[in-house]
Amino acid sequence: MPRNENELKGVTLLGNQNTRYDYGYNPQVLETFDNKHSENDYLVTLDCPEFTSLCPKTGQPDFGHIIISYIPRVRMVESKSLKLYLFSFRNHGDFHEDCVNIIMKDLIALMDPKYIEVKGLFNPRGGISILPFANYGDDEHQQLVQQRLLANFDNQKR
Numbered sequence: 001m002p003r004n005e006n007e008l009k010g011v012t013l014l015g016n017q018n019t020r021y022d023y024g025y026n027p028q029v030l031e032t033f034d035n036k037h038s039e040n041d042y043l044v045t046l047d048c049p050e051f052t053s054l055c056p057k058t059g060q061p062d063f064g065h066i067i068i069s070y071i072p073r074v075r076m077v078e079s080k081s082l083k084l085y086l087f088s089f090r091n092h093g094d095f096h097e098d099c100v101n102i103i104m105k106d107l108i109a110l111m112d113p114k115y116i117e118v119k120g121l122f123n124p125r126g127g128i129s130i131l132p133f134a135n136y137g138d139d140e141h142q143q144l145v146q147q148r149l150l151a152n153f154d155n156q157k158r
Contacts, residue, residue, distance in 0.1 A: 001096075003033075003036075007033065007034055007036075008081055010032060010033060010090055011033055011078050012108040013032055013139075015033070017143065018104050019080075019084070021124040022032045022103050023091050023157075024092065025089070025092040025093055025096060025102075025109075026084075026085065026088040027085060027088075027106045027109075027112065028083070029081055029084045029085050029088065030078075030082065030107075030110050031076060031077075031078040031081035031083050031109060032075040032076060032077055032078060032110060033075070033076055033078055034074065034075065034076070035074055035075065037144065038072070038073060040101075041070065041071050041072060042072075043069055043070070043078065044069070044070055044072060044145045045069040046069075046077070046079065047065075047066075047067050047069040047080060048065065048066040048068075048082075048083070048086050048147075049065045050063075050065075051063070051064045051065060051066040051086055051099075051120070052064075052090050053088065053089040053090065053092050053093070053094060053096075053099050053103065054088065054091060054092060054093040054094075055093065055095075055125075056093035056094050056095060059093065060125075062096065062121070062122060062123070062124035062125065063123045064096065064099075064120050064121055064123060065121040066086065066099075066100070066103065066118065066119070066120055066121075066149075067118070067119045067121070067124075068107065068116070068117070068118050069116070069117050070107070070111070070113040070115060070116040070117070071115040071116075072111065072113055072114070073111065073112050073113055073114050074112070075110070075111045075112065076111060077107060077110060077111055080085040081083060082125060082140075085106070086103075090123065095134050096120050096130040096132050097120075097130070097132040099120065099132075099149065100118045100119070100120040100132040100133070100134050101118075101132075101134050103118050104117075104118040104134045104135070104136060108136055113136075114137065114138050114140065114141055115135070115136070115138070115145070116135065116136050116137075116143055117133065117135035117136075117148055118125050118131070118133070118134050118135070119131070119133045119139060119152070120132045122153070130149075133149070133151060133152040134147050
């Protein structure tokens with residue numbers, strides 16, 4: 001059954017022809033919608049292969065690939081708002097590890113997911129790639145938190 005107007009009330013960016021792009025970190029742009037299948041544990045993966053941020057020391061651009069996977073509870077992140085949110089890191093100066101953790105914490109605050117993980121695959125700078133991974137789960141998903149964290153020790157190749 002398609003979503004009705006009441007279910008789409010909080011989704012204001014999708015289809016909006018007057019989109020405003022923030023050039024500084026802005027978690028307020030994030031929007032959600034109701035999960036119509038909250039009785040199920042299922043995985044949603046969002047893939048951003050063109051993430052950019054700035055080195056906090058040099059101001060030089062950093063390029064990376066961000067992969068977000070989560071098991072929704074009641075609320076889900078709307079994808080256009082996520083795109084605008086990730087774009088808002090473009091002029092944000094932080095280390096790769098910080099960006100991944102900030103993204104995860106903002107999405108936890110926004111959605112209260114059952115489980116979430118954020119992985120960053122950053123392009124090499126000075127001959128070194130940095131591949132941070134952060135995850136979180138509620139009490140019922142702590143075993144998954146540990147399994148996924150351990151799996152990423154062996155699975156850090158591109």
